[in-house]
Amino acid sequence: MSNVKIPDPAFAQSIIDAGGKTLDLCYQCGTCTGSCPSGRTTAFRTRQLIRKAQLGLKDDILPSEDLWMCTTCYSCVERCPRDVEIVDIIILMRNMAVAKGYMAEDHKKVGRSLLKTGATVPMADNIRQLRVSMGLSADPPTTVGDAKAMADFRKIMEKTGFDKLIGGQ
Ligand code: SF4
Ligand code: SF4
Incomplete structure (x- = not known):
């Protein structure tokens, strides 16, 4: 089997056309x-x-x-001498990967947590208690604590097919 990689200029151009205009500015310094x-x-x-x-x-x-693998911490973007919008380019490519049915299992897990609880990191009991002790509702008024917002959110997930993509159904 050949290990030769076939470049596809149309793919690079599709990243640029989707908003990754700084892709060509990279001169491979490694910073x-x-x-x-x-x-x-x-x-x-x-x-x-x-x-x-x-x-x-x-x-x-x-x-x-x-x-x-990128955690979108932006350290690279802050230091890139060519102002390459590295994170934006990675996110664009992730969108392309997802459109082809690829997504890392850990990211699917986070999506399933969001679909189930309304939060990427589920609310812990001690956080609820802390909120109450500060005079707040136990759950924040987001998808976590607002049933209508959660129902609307689930509808969007369903209509876009995102729930199936992450194995949430
Ligand atoms: S720091 Fe910027 S210019 Fe250097 S390799 Fe990374 S993206 Fe390219
Ligand atoms: S934002 Fe840049 S530095 Fe941070 S994890 Fe992603 S690639 Fe690495």
Whole structure:
């Protein structure tokens, strides 16, 4: 089996057309990789992902776990000498991956928590008690504590098919 990667300029252009106009500005200095807390504990390399995007290596990027390793902390964006909008580009590529049915399992889990409880991080009892002790309602007036907002939110998840994508049904 050949290991030759086939560049797809149309894929790189689709990222630029979708809003990633700074993709071409990257000159591969590696400052982003050196700034990335996620890369310290995983094999994820920001510079490499951006290079693959420039080359249009769609089949390397869209199904890959690397695409989901970024925590969107923006350390790389703050330090990039070329003002590449790295996080925006990663999010654009995640949207493209999701449209093809790819999503990291951990992200699906977060989505399922949101669908079930209205929050990505479920409310803990001690937080509820703290809120009450401060004269607040036990649950915040968001999807967590507002039944109508939660029903509306679930409807949106259903209509967009997001619930099925994350295995919420
Ligand atoms: S810091 Fe900016 S210019 Fe340097 S490799 Fe990363 S994206 Fe490219
Ligand atoms: S925003 Fe993402 S890619 Fe950039 S440093 Fe943070 S985790 Fe790494």
